[in-house]
Amino acid sequence: PEGSTPTPVATVSQYACKRRTTTQNNNKIFTDAFEVLAESYEFNEIEGRCLAFRRAASVLKSLPWAVQRLEATQDLPCLGGHTKAVIQDTEPSKLCSFRRQRSCHSLFTSVFGVGVKTAEKWYRRGLRSFRDILTNSHVVFFPAGFLHYGDISRAVSEAEARALGNIIDEAVRAITPDAVLALTGGFRRGKEFGHDVDYLLTTPELGKEEALLLSVIDRLKHQSILLYCDYQASTLDMDQLPCRRFEAMDHFAKCFLILRLEAGQVEGDLQRVEGDSRSWRAVRVDLVSPPIDHYAFALLGWSGSRQFERDLRRFARLERKMLLDNHALYDLTKKEFLEAKTEKDIFAHLGLEYIEPWQRNA
Ligand code: ATP
Numbered sequence: 001p002e003g004s005t006p007t008p009v010a011t012v013s014q015y016a017c018k019r020r021t022t023t024q025n026n027n028k029i030f031t032d033a034f035e036v037l038a039e040s041y042e043f044n045e046i047e048g049r050c051l052a053f054r055r056a057a058s059v060l061k062s063l064p065w066a067v068q069r070l071e072a073t074q075d076l077p078c079l080g081g082h083t084k085a086v087i088q089d090t091e092p093s094k095l096c097s098f099r100r101q102r103s104c105h106s107l108f109t110s111v112f113g114v115g116v117k118t119a120e121k122w123y124r125r126g127l128r129s130f131r132d133i134l135t136n137s138h139v140v141f142f143p144a145g146f147l148h149y150g151d152i153s154r155a156v157s158e159a160e161a162r163a164l165g166n167i168i169d170e171a172v173r174a175i176t177p178d179a180v181l182a183l184t185g186g187f188r189r190g191k192e193f194g195h196d197v198d199y200l201l202t203t204p205e206l207g208k209e210e211a212l213l214l215s216v217i218d219r220l221k222h223q224s225i226l227l228y229c230d231y232q233a234s235t236l237d238m239d240q241l242p243c244r245r246f247e248a249m250d251h252f253a254k255c256f257l258i259l260r261l262e263a264g265q266v267e268g269d270l271q272r273v274e275g276d277s278r279s280w281r282a283v284r285v286d287l288v289s290p291p292i293d294h295y296a297f298a299l300l301g302w303s304g305s306r307q308f309e310r311d312l313r314r315f316a317r318l319e320r321k322m323l324l325d326n327h328a329l330y331d332l333t334k335k336e337f338l339e340a341k342t343e344k345d346i347f348a349h350l351g352l353e354y355i356e357p358w359q360r361n362a
Pocket residue numbers: 184185186187191193194195196197198248249250301302303304305306309326
């Protein structure tokens with residue numbers, strides 16, 4: 001019957017890595033509101049609240065049923081007083097002002113290269129639009145994203161991601177026929193749209209992966225489809241313990257690219273706004289090159305979602321006394337690194353049931 005809870009809520013874990021979350025979100029109304037608030041708290045550096053709303057959103061995303069009444073959420077984890085107040089809609093005025101602030105924030109952070117800090121700085125200076133920024137003499141640094149802003153702020157479709165996959169695959173094979181190439185990020189989780197396309201690429205022979213990445217970039221450049229490249233060399237040092245903070249970038253060689261994708265390469269058509277008749281668009285692509293012995297950790301780490309990753313690390317730390325990051329799993333009790341060839345090995349080390357990539361949309 002309507003309003004009832006078909007699954008026993010007591011079985012819902014507080015950890016996203018113990019829940020199965022597909023792309024089908026039955027509580028978008030609430031999770032959107034929670035995410036507006038989470039983002040707002042993040043900008044204002046109120047970390048606790050931010051995290052609380054992110055966790056609450058993630059719990060609701062995992063439910064196979066739609067929340068109809070507040071009572072239905074009674075036994076759910078991570079839903080505190082504040083989140084319940086939002087569900088009850090007792091804070092609509094607050095939500096409204098947050099939403100106004102957020103529309104500027106997300107306008108700014110949607111520019112490739114603009115992070116939370118920069119967006120917040122611009123906002124505090126009273127800047128509210130791109131024109132404000134471009135005409136403000138204090139802003140001396142213009143991120144690369146401004147170059148292709150219209151294109152890269154538009155979602156990438158599955159068909160476009162596939163077309164890019166073919167281009168990358170062709171480039172990789174031409175250089176190293178037996179290279180390992182894997183789709184990661186949102187598209188690996190079965191999302192229909194993304195803000196970029198993420199790939200992992202490596203070589204069966206240890207130590208050759210960085211050269212492969214550089215050669216791929218070089219090839220894309222010669223094909224005249226490389227519009228922008230931010231290359232970061234590897235800074236891997238295995239003497240270091242895994243970093244405790246998830247937000248820390250990993251140390252693999254990687255590049256953040258903007259590529260030119262031709263309409264003719266895409267099954268169907270490019271994602272375009274009405275009236276746009278160009279034969280190509282710009283797309284953001286991330287390529288990461290972990291050494292083959294770190295492959296499983298890199299694949300798990302880059303497959304996301306961000307919330308799923310956060311909770312994997314939190315679960316490892318709090319429930320297993322282990323440190324997990326994109327490079328390794330370290331057992332603090334045994335004082336040793338735990339080896340893994342596949343993602344399944346990592347879940348097994350953590351004593352977790354395996355969660356498929358399409359169930360990680362936490
Ligand atoms: P979208 O569709 O918006 O791209 P996504 O899940 O693919 O969604 P990304 O920002 O592309 O999001 O990142 C993919 C995953 O890779 C994230 O979930 C995050 O865990 C991981 N990740 C992203 N950037 C880094 C980085 N610099 N260092 C380590 N891990 C990262």
